[in-house]
Amino acid sequence: MASQPIVEPEFHQILLKGQPKALGAIQISLAFVQMFVGTVxxxxxxxxxxxxxxxxxxxxxxxxxxxxxxxxVAAANKGTRGLVKGTLGTNLFSALIALCEVALVIIDLAHTYYFNYGPCFTSPCSLFQDTLLVIRLITLIHLVFITFLQFTMSITGFAFSIRSMKKKTPDIPPNTYQNPAFST
Structure with a gap:
């Protein structure tokens, strides 16, 4: 007996057009890079x-x-409506967090007087302080870039999730199969 190909629901096919596995993998990778940059x-x-x-x-x-x-990534692998709704919610929340993070990092970049104040400001260790300032500014610029990428990935995942949730799937008819053992 030949196996029939698995037919995926139409809403899951729409979600797969956005390549959610790639989006999720990029989000995960950027999260680890962001942790490293934050540690620096x-x-x-x-x-x-x-x-x-x-x-x-x-x-x-x-x-x-x-x-x-x-x-x-889980919604890409197993296309249930619950996972697609979960993708919708988590990507929306991640996009809002990314916006807050961009705002905080831009505040740090804009107020350079925060960086020029420290115990070494008038002492001979100002060369070390200048080096730290340059490292911090480069790190903050990288953090803005990473967070903006994270924001775009979250918005893209959100957009494809909402597009797939708009697609109505036909109702599945009740089970019409009758087990011969129970037939009269």
Whole structure:
């Protein structure tokens, strides 16, 4: 007996057009890179005031990006409506977190006077302070770029999830198969 090909629901086919496996894998990869860049930012803190570091958004935000990417990959593998709704919600929440993170990092970039104040400002260790300043600025610029990419991945996953949820699937008729053992 030949096996019949598995026919996927139409809403899942629409979701697959957005390549959710690739989107989820990129979200997961960016979350790990963001954790690494955030760790560099923490170790270059010294005596500077940083809204981004004190909020630790690059750690807990990355945790949400990991969850969002994992749910997106799971929805690609097993296309149930519940997983697609989960992808919809987690990607929306991840996009909002990414917007907050971009705002915090831009605040840190805009207020350079935060970086120029520290215990080494007038002492001979100002060369070390300048090096930390350059490392912090480069790290913050990378963090803005990574977070913006995370935002675009979340919005893309959200858009394809909502597009697939709009597609109505036909109702499945009740089971008409009768077991011969129970027939009269």
């Amino acid at each position: 930012l923490v170790y270059t803190l010294n005596a500077y005031t940083s809204v981004t570091v004190y909020s630790f958004i690059f750690y807990w935000g990355a945790a949400f990006y990991l969850i969002s990417g994992s749910v997106t």
